[in-house]
Amino acid sequence: MADSTPASAPATTTDGPSRRTLLRGAAIAGGVLMTEAALGRAPAYADVEYDVVIVGSGAAGMTAALTAAKRGLQTVVIEKAPTFGGSAARSGAGIWIPNNEVILAAGVPDTPAKAASYLARVVGDTVPLARQQAFLANGPAMISFVIRNSPLRFRWMEGYSDYYPDFPGGMPNGRSIEPDQLDGHLLGAELAHLNPSYIPTPAGLVVFSADYKWLTLSAVNPKGLAVSAECLARGTAAALRGEKPLTMGQSLAAGLRAGLLAAGVPVWLNTPLLDLRVEGGRVTGVVVTRNGVETLVKARRGVIVGSGGFEHSAAMRAEFQRQPIGTGWTVGAKENTGDGIEAGERAGAALDLMDDAWWGPAIPLPDQPYFCLAERTLPGCILVNGNGVRFVNEGAPYSDVVHVMYDRNTAANPHIPAWLIVDQNYRNRYLFKDVAPLLPLPDSWFTSGAAFKAATVEALAQKIGVPAAALRATVTRFNGFATTGKDTDFHRGDSVYDRYYADPFVKPNPCLAPLWLPPFYAFKIVPGDLGTKGGMRTDARARVLRVDGSVIPGLYAAGNASGAVMGHSYAGAGSTIGPAMTFGYVAANDIAAS
Known part of the structure; x- marks a missing residue:
């Protein structure tokens, strides 16, 4: 990284397999993706089957899994890491969803027309209007669904302005929400597998993202002192109740995981994705390593990839992004090495926004x-x-x-x-x-x-x-x-x-x-x-697209494994997690309806 001169920016859209993918030796033979065979290894599969297989246990993956399960589909989540929650669990967990029931109940004067005008101005023509509309139409329903099917509740982040409040439809007082306090004991033994926070909350305090503004000013502002006292009071009250109080990303990930536990959805940790299974042009499952055994997990209805971005892949960052770049400056989950994106590319997916990041x-x-x-x-x-x-x-x-x-x-x-x-x-x-x-x-x-x-x-x-x-x-x-x-x-x-x-x-x-x-x-x-924002190209139904615009049957993507609906911009606090959850919800509903 010694050279401070930027290289020419890679193309925002990547059409066709990259040099990196070709060098891996993947091959499509007889209509079945045969990566393992091409590498000279005979796969020793132990087969299992579900309606829906979801790759990744972050906000996108767990929202998709909860939706699929509640639509009556037999669902499994596979996760590469020894923990669940991904980058979402590490984050402040702001969620940008216009017109959701939380902000409307708080009196935020949002309307669909305002939100559409604002998002179109922020994103421009980088992202098709149909995808923008799908996000705005489904986001509020997703929040309501999560509230009714998990222990998660949300708070309006009052005063946290949209990032461009002077744009048409911008909200100076903000649209963002964050998870409310949650008792981690709801997870039982599974709490031990929650991915830890990026910056842990000081012991004895219960802190929300919206509190940090005032905590920073606590030495010079009376409200800062009052908020500090309130954080301590929340922590004391939780301790007296015998609770394990969680907020921010810890609350979000734990609440979604609790919803999956109640719905009977298994989450397989320490289960890395090796490849997608493609038969006759359709994605029919995934190949993973499960308990040391290569396992074909068949998907009767579809595969949703929510495996995160490629921020910790030095090779992908060097190929797609401007210099100087590397893996040492990101706060994304360390397991985010682009595995799902590469598997999608091998299956024929076009890629978008690979030069950009959050x-x-x-x-x-x-x-x-x-x-x-x-x-x-x-x-x-x-x-x-x-x-x-x-x-x-x-x-x-x-x-x-x-x-x-x-x-x-x-x-x-x-x-x-x-x-x-x-x-x-x-x-x-x-x-x-x-x-x-x-x-x-x-x-x-x-x-x-x-x-x-x-x-x-x-x-x-x-x-x-x-x-x-x-x-x-x-x-x-x-x-x-x-x-x-x-x-x-x-x-x-x-x-x-x-x-x-x-x-x-x-x-x-x-x-x-x-x-x-x-x-x-x-x-x-x-x-x-916070992570990369480029990945598989998707349509308004979260279906993965080929270079020619055709759909890859059976394959969906959400979150940072897909090209961001925000394009090269950032509408407000939670513009990563809000769309990730929304398109996970969209993907699962599309599978259920098809």
């Missing part, structure tokens, strides 16, 4: 990358490129920030890595990751090169290798914007979305404060992601 600025900390949300929006910080110059609205939607990093990255004007610059006043006021205000940052952050500290702006510039005069000029110019409250360069703070993670006590603009108090800090910023 990007976000990340700090490459020594233990794992840290995906920055509030940290780059709070007043008293700036993002600069390798020339020491600001290049973006720091408070913009996180995916947009990384797109700019890649689009502008050249050898003469490097933007990867970029640098988040803050002063001691910022550190005195705000939580940073999980480090409280005034407390020192871990030494390992500095020794690893993820963070730097210096007594002056010029000394800091020398440490991170940017021109000192340019960085000083950038800080001086930004400090002027903070005084007037108007960022004339990038308009930070003009949008309601920008202000969500801001500090309302800072005037005149809650997103802008001068950098003036030494020492100064710099944090390395790289293109992180």
